[in-house]
Amino acid sequence: MRPGPNPLIAARLVERGEALFRAPRVPIRFTGLAAADALLNDIEEQPHAFVIACLMDRQLKAERAWGIPFELSRRLGGFSMAHLQSQTLERIREVFAHPTKLHRYDHMADIAYRGIRRIVEEYRGDAAAIWAGAPPSAEVVLRFLEFDGVGPKIATMAANILARDFKIPFADYYSVDVSADMHVRRVFERLGLVQSKASVDEVVYRARGMHPAFPGIVDLPAWEIGREWCHAKTPDCGACYMVNICPHAAAVGLCDDGGRCDDAADDDTPGI
């Protein structure tokens, strides 16, 4: 039988995830464009901007997808729900297409339009009702899944950002899974948490096993490692805080304890 992953790896990722979860709220860098990020961070006054950005986050560079609400605001001359709900589908299609395409897929204009209609009809124009009142995490994920074009990856990503970054309280966090993007999958694989070429489901279920009460707690730590150090071609293991317990680093001779890299290695977490 294949041995399970090193429990120290799960513990270290969870420790980092819990530190991020407990940290005070700070402005989130969604796009790198100040005005676009300001709109998305205004979750109290413009919660629909966050929801519509989530709907757009498909098959497009994240910074560009998350910039769509701000660009829509510019092209439509405002972004209040009152203004948005007065727009026709034809008008939304028009501003998605001109003067440049907002999204690589033309039908995303329809997704945005139906998202606006859903916020109006199901939530009386207040998208914050999706997560108000500390609902169970399953309810939040389900409410995102009910929007056209949203699958489990986006729904759990939305719930994770709300809980971790916007500090929105939920009754529980059982249904907040990892969003297994390329960074998370690569890091899980190199850390020996899943087998080579693991599916999204394998990554999701491994995270559930690591922390059943809040599987998504390890999402940002794994994503950070992937973005900062665990590059696809040349991982910078010497700078990574997992190096002394990472099987991939040991296999390529980069473990910082002389190649021993065993379970008894020091569990201090450098750099955090």
Ligand code: SF4
């Ligand atoms: S030690 Fe290296 S291979 Fe392991 S997770 Fe960190 S960067 Fe990736």
